[in-house]
Amino acid sequence: MTSPLPVLVMKFGGTSILGPQGMGRVAEILAPGGPSTVAVVSAMAGTTDVLLHGVRSASTGGSGLAAAAGAVRQDHLRVAGVLLGRREMDSFAAHLDYVISGYLAKGALPTAANPAGGCSLEAAASAGELLSAALLAAVLRERGVAAVAVDSADLLITDGHPRAALPLVAESRERVRGRLLPLLQAGTLPVVTGFRAGTAAGEVTTLGRGGSDHSATLLGALLPAAEVWIWTDVDGLLTADPRLVADARLLPEVSYSEAMELSYFGAKVLHRSAVPPAASAAIPIRIKNTMRPQGPGTVIEGRPPGPGGARAVTLVEEACLMTLTASPGAGLNRLAAEVFDDFADARITTLLVTQSSAEDVVCVAIPRVELAAATEALRRTRHLSAQDVQDQVSVVVVVGEAMRGTAGIAGKMFGALGKQGINVIAISQGSSELAVAAVVQRRDVGDAVRALHRVFGLGGSGGSRDAPLRS
Ligand code: ADP
Ligand code: ASP
């Protein structure tokens, strides 16, 4: 079946669909119709955290799961109560009970007595998306739009890796097209759960925290869509996280490579795996603010670099730096080969690598959430004699495609950090010169980001955020 063109994938983040106001606003954005649209939704903001907390509590014998299920139930009923009429309300309430009893009932999840559980952690963690998708579809029907909720666990097939599942493209394409194209042909708007995926054997997996952006670009690439729009709580990709930098400015156009670097190095507005599916299918990604739908947003596409220089500053706030020493006589190459082989098997995210050949030492910065997995992976590294971990560090990164060939970027960067009295623990610049990264103490990271934003002249008016700024 061919795509009814043009197909538009529109993803709405957790804050965008929060509460009756948010959910109503999103329904307004979707209701006018236009091109065939596929909506993708995250769970309402906070739901995934509540669910994970409940599941962890249950796994240690606590009673947090029942409380989590109760809170999630109430949050959704409150929104449904405001936005749905009698008929849709009854059917949503039945779905809510089904999801809560199926995914969150006591005993169905891993507990101290039954560690295997009956339902995986990932299935329970992504139950929020089953609820938000059903609720948004009901709100749209209430407003006269033919809409139906679709569970992506049946569409996006992964290899089931417990911490970092990778999508299987061929298997997923068939299912995505087989399920979504007939709906679009019939004029029905599919509201697809973000974050959730499944194995070929039917187990629920996820695409990782924040993974709904990835769900959207995967669906976009598989359909294929003309564009993927990521609706969120900021005006677009900005020159820095506006929570840290008050005068962060909107970037109207960003290249795929720049967006990949920014998201890989912590710009939360886009999940770090979201860009590649769109880039390889040459599908533009737009980032837009649900509060200001008329705003221009950011468009991410293949574009030649603009005038020279840095374009944005980003950070991985919670990182750690592992200093790994080779056993005597093994040499740096053998240690590095083994470490990266073991890290590749465990799918560890390498943020930065440096080495000292005199001491046969390799230094690797990784996100702190991956420390336990990395430590476990290193148990297999045969030629490792010692490891030291600094776990209170951050990685700050200056990104810009046009930095390539521009002299003095690194000098300016380290000069600015030095002037602030910020000690740089490690540095790296790839030969592509797309990003220059530095490891600093975590306590210095806010000042470091602001100093770099200033020295590269990135500030100005244009971007803004609707929530209060963090100090
Ligand atoms: P959603 O719930 O819509 O998925 P997220 O919270 O995951 O939204 O991502 C949006 C947040 O990303 C913004 O509120 C902002 O604080 C943060 N962010 C970090 N870096 C950037 C950046 N360079 N540009 C825009 N937003 C950024
Ligand atoms: N709900 C999931 C999370 O909180 C996925 C997402 O928001 O993209 O991580």
Ligand code: MG
């Ligand atoms: Mg997000």
